[in-house]
Amino acid sequence: GKGKWKGIDDKDLLISYNALKVLEARYLLKNPETLRYVETPQMMFRRVASYLAGVEREKRKEIEEKFYDIMSTLRFVPNTPALMNSGTRLGILSACFVLPVKDSMTTQNGDGIYDTLRAMALVHQQGGGTGFDFSELRPKGDVVASTAGVASGPVSFMKIFDVSTDVVKQGGKRRGANMGVMHVWHADIEDFIRSKTGDLKDVQLQNFNISVGVYDYFMEAVMKEEQVPLITPRKTKIKGTDHEYYIVKARNYMREDWVQEEILRELEERGPVYLDESKIITVDEALAIAESEGAIIRWVNARNLFQQIVKGAWDSGDPGLLFIDEINRRHPVWYLGKIQATNPCGEEPLLSWESCNLGSLNLELFVKEKNGKPYIDWEDLTNVIKYAVRFLDNVVDANRYPLPQIEQATKMTRKVGLGVMGLARALIKLGIPYDSVDAIYVSYNLAKFIYYQAMKASIELAKEKGSFPAYDPVRYKDIWESAKEFEDILAISEVKGEPSDYAKAIMAEAAKIDISELKDLRMRYGLRNATVVSVAPTGTISIIAGTSSSIEPLFALAFIRNVAVGKFMEIDPLFLEYLRKYELDTPEVIKKIAESGEVGDNPFVPKTIRRLFRTAHEVEPMYHVLHQAAWQQWNDSGTSKTINLRSEETEETVGKVYLTAWRLGIKGITVYRDKSKSQQVIYFGLKK
Numbered sequence: 128g129k130g131k132w133k134g135i136d137d138k139d140l141l142i143s144y145n146a147l148k149v150l151e152a153r154y155l156l157k158n159p160e161t162l163r164y165v166e167t168p169q170m171m172f173r174r175v176a177s178y179l180a181g182v183e184r185e186k187r188k189e190i191e192e193k194f195y196d197i198m199s200t201l202r203f204v205p206n207t208p209a210l211m212n213s214g215t216r217l218g219i220l221s222a223c224f225v226l227p228v229k230d231s232m233t234t235q236n237g238d239g240i241y242d243t244l245r246a247m248a249l250v251h252q253q254g255g256g257t258g259f260d261f262s263e264l265r266p267k268g269d270v271v272a273s274t275a276g277v278a279s280g281p282v283s284f285m286k287i288f289d290v291s292t293d294v295v296k297q298g299g300k301r302r303g304a305n306m307g308v309m310h311v312w313h314a315d316i317e318d319f320i321r322s323k324t325g326d327l328k329d330v331q332l333q334n335f336n337i338s339v340g341v342y343d344y345f346m347e348a349v350m351k352e353e354q355v356p357l358i359t360p361r362k363t364k365i366k367g368t369d370h371e372y373y374i375v376k377a378r379n380y381m382r383e384d385w386v387q388e389e390i391l392r393e394l395e396e397r398g399p400v401y402l403d404e405s406k407i408i409t410v411d412e413a414l415a416i417a418e419s420e421g422a423i424i425r426w427v428n429a430r431n432l433f434q435q436i437v438k439g440a441w442d443s444g445d446p447g448l449l450f451i452d453e454i455n456r457r458h459p460v461w462y463l464g465k466i467q468a469t470n471p472c473g474e475e476p477l478l479s480w481e482s483c484n485l486g487s488l489n490l491e492l493f494v495k496e497k498n499g500k501p502y503i504d505w506e507d508l509t510n511v512i513k514y515a516v517r518f519l520d521n522v523v524d525a526n527r528y529p530l531p532q533i534e535q536a537t538k539m540t541r542k543v544g545l546g547v548m549g550l551a552r553a554l555i556k557l558g559i560p561y562d563s564v565d566a567i568y569v570s571y572n573l574a575k576f577i578y579y580q581a582m583k584a585s586i587e588l589a590k591e592k593g594s595f596p597a598y599d600p601v602r603y604k605d606i607w608e609s610a611k612e613f614e615d616i617l618a619i620s621e622v623k624g625e626p627s628d629y630a631k632a633i634m635a636e637a638a639k640i641d642i643s644e645l646k647d648l649r650m651r652y653g654l655r656n657a658t659v660v661s662v663a664p665t666g667t668i669s670i671i672a673g674t675s676s677s678i679e680p681l682f683a684l685a686f687i688r689n690v691a692v693g694k695f696m697e698i699d700p701l702f703l704e705y706l707r708k709y710e711l712d713t714p715e716v717i718k719k720i721a722e723s724g725e726v727g728d729n730p731f732v733p734k735t736i737r738r739l740f741r742t743a744h745e746v747e748p749m750y751h752v753l754h755q756a757a758w759q760q761w762n763d764s765g766t767s768k769t770i771n772l773r774s775e776e777t778e779e780t781v782g783k784v785y786l787t788a789w790r791l792g793i794k795g796i797t798v799y800r801d802k803s804k805s806q807q808v809i810y811f812g813l814k815k
C-alpha cells in the first residue's frame with residue numbers, strides 16, 4: 128500500500144516476479160567487489176533517465192522527470208543496452224548495427240574481413256547485435272592472387288565470426304546475435320542456404336540468423352520458373368563498390384522509373400562507375416558483359432533455388448528472406464546508398480556502419496476502461512510518444528561509439544526506432560481476437576497513428592535542435608506515400624471480411640489522421656531523424672514490462688520459460704483474470720490448460736474466452752503475416768516478426784508465406800516451425 132514501506136517506491140510494485148528475476152540477473156548494477164546490488168528497479172530507471180536527459184541544454188530536470196515517468200510506469204521501455212549501460216563504463220546504448228565486409232583481409236577503410244571481425248567483437252562486448260552482407264566475398268574455389276591459393280568462400284568466414292561471437296559473449300551480459308546475409312545471385316548461395324539446416328542444424332552458425340537477400344527479378348523468376356545466373360563478385364566488373372552493384376541492379380532488374388532516374392543520377396555523380404554511363408543497358412546486355420568476363424558461374428532454376436530456401440526454413444527456421452528491393456524502395460534516405468543487410472532480428476535495415484537504438488511502447492497500458500467499456504487513450508499515447516522519441520534521439524548523442532566509422536554514420540542519419548510491445552494483450556483487453564479482420568484493422572491504424580505522432584515529434588525536435596545532417600527535404604522519401612491501403616492488404620492475402628463498426632469506433636481517432644500533413648511540416652521545419660519507428664522483438668524488455676512481446680500473439684497460456692537464470696513456469700495473468708470472471712479458476716481447469724499451453728477446445732471454458740486467447744500456434748499463418756504487413760506499411764525501417772507454425776505444417780505453407788510476404792511489401796520474413804530445433808527459448812505447456 129501507499130507509503131507503507133519506507134524507501135520502497137510504489138512503482139516497484141508494478142514489477143512482476145519474472146521481471147525482477149531478469150533485472151536482477153543482468154540489469155541492476157552491482158558493486159564489483161562485494162557483488163551486492165546498488166540499485167532497485169526504480170533506481171535503474173532513474174539512472175537511465177538522468178543520463179539521457181544529460182544531453183539536453185535546457186529544462187534538463189523537467190525532461191528527466193518525463194523520461195523517468197514514461198519508463199517507471201512501464202509505458203515505454205528502451206532497448207536492453209540503454210538500460211544496462213546508461214551511466215556506466217560501457218557506453219553502447221544501441222541494439223542494432225550493420226557492418227560492411229569487403230573482399231580483402233584488411234583494408235584502409237577498416238572494412239576488410241578481419242577489420243570487421245574486430246569491429247563485431249567490440250560491438251558484442253557491449254551488448255549490441257550485428258548484421259553483415261557477405262556477398263562481396265569471392266566464392267569457394269576462386270583464386271587468391273596474392274598467394275596463388277584458393278578461396279574458402281563466405282560461409283567459412285562466417286564460421287570465424289560465429290566462434291568469435293561465442294568467445295566474446297557480449298561482456299558476459301548478453302549473448303551475441305548476428306544476421307548473416309547473402310544475396311541470391313552469389314555463386315555460393317546454395318552452400319549458404321544449407322549452412323544451418325539438415326545435418327548442420329543445431330550445429331553450425333548457432334550465433335547467426337541467416338537470410339537470403341532476394342530481388343523482385345528473382346521472385347518473378349520463381350513464379351515463371353525461369354533460369355537465373357549465379358555470379359562471382361570477384362571476376363566481374365559488376366562488382367566492387369556498392370554503387371557499382373546498385374547501378375547494375377538498377378539498370379537490369381529494378382525496372383521502376385524512380386530507380387532509373389533518381390538513383391542513377393545520384394550514384395553516378397558520386398562513385399567510380401564501371402559501365403557506360405551514357406546508356407542504360409538491358410538485362411541481356413548486362414548478362415553478356417558478365418558472361419564475357421567469365422563472371423557467370425552457372426545458371427540455376429529460380430523455382431528450384433526458392434524450394435531449397437523453403438525446405439531449409441521448414442526444417443530449421445533458416446534461412447529467412449530479405450526483400451532487398453522493397454527495403455531500398457522504402458528507405459527514406461535512399462540517396463545515401465544501398466542497404467544490403469539488417470541487424471539480427473530484421474527490424475533495422477541499415478547502411479554500412481549505421482547503428483540504431485530502439486525503445487518500445489507498451490500498448491497494453493494504453494487500453495483503458497470507462498463505464499466497463501474499453502477504449503484507447505490517444506492523448507496519453509501521443510504524449511508518451513513525444514518523450515519517447517526525444518529520449519531515443521538523445522541516445523544518439525549520449526552513446527559512446529566503439530568505432531569512429533559507426534559514430535559518423537549514425538550521426539549522419541540519427542535513425543531511431545520506436546516500436547511496440549503488448550499488442551496481443553491490448554487486443555484481448557479490447558475484446559478483439561488476434562486472428563480476426565478487426566485485429567488487423569487495429570494493427571494497421573495503430574501503426575499509422577504511432578508513425579504519424581513519432582514523425583511529428585521528430586519534426587518538433589528538428590525545429591528545436593536541427594535536422595539530421597543528411598536530411599535533404601527534396602530527396603527525402605515519404606514512406607507513407609507508398610503504404611498499401613488496408614483493403615489491398617486483405618485482398619493480397621485473400622483473407623475475406625471487413626472491420627466491424629466496433630473496431631471502427633475504437634480506431635476512429637487514428638483513421639481520421641491526415642498523413643499528408645507530414646510532408647508540409649517536415650518541409651517547413653525539417654526532420655530530426657531519418658527513421659523514427661521500428662518493430663523490435665522486445666524479447667527481454669517485454670518481460671521487464673510484464674506484457675506480451677512485440678506484435679506477437681500470446682505464446683501460451685501456461686508455459687515454462689527458459690532464461691539465462693533458470694526455468695520458470697508461468698500462467699498468463701490476464702487469462703487467469705478472465706477465468707476468475709467466469710469462476711473457472713479451479714485447479715482442474717488450470718492444470719488441464721497448463722498441460723498443453725492452449726485452451727484449444729477445452730469444454731470447461733466458454734467459447735468467447737477460447738476465441739480471444741488463441742495462442743501463436745492456433746493462429747493461422749496468414750494472420751501472423753497480416754499483422755506483420757499491417758505494421759510494415761507505416762514503418763520507415765523494419766518489422767521483426769516470427770511466423771510461428773505448428774509442427775505439422777508443410778513446406779508448401781512456408782512457400783506460400785514467403786511469396787505472400789513479398790507481395791504484401793514486407794521487408795523480411797522468418798518462419799519457425801514448432802519443435803524444428805532442439806533448443807528453443809520457450810517450451811509450450813508442461814508436458815511437451
Ligand code: UDP
Binds near residue numbers: 254303474667
Ligand atoms: N540483440 C542482441 N542479443 C540478444 C538479443 C537482442 O544483440 O541476445 C539485439 C539484436 O540486434 C536485436 C535487438 O537487440 O535485433 C532487439 O532485440 P530485442 O527487442 O529482443 O531486445 P530487448 O531490448 O528486448 O532486450
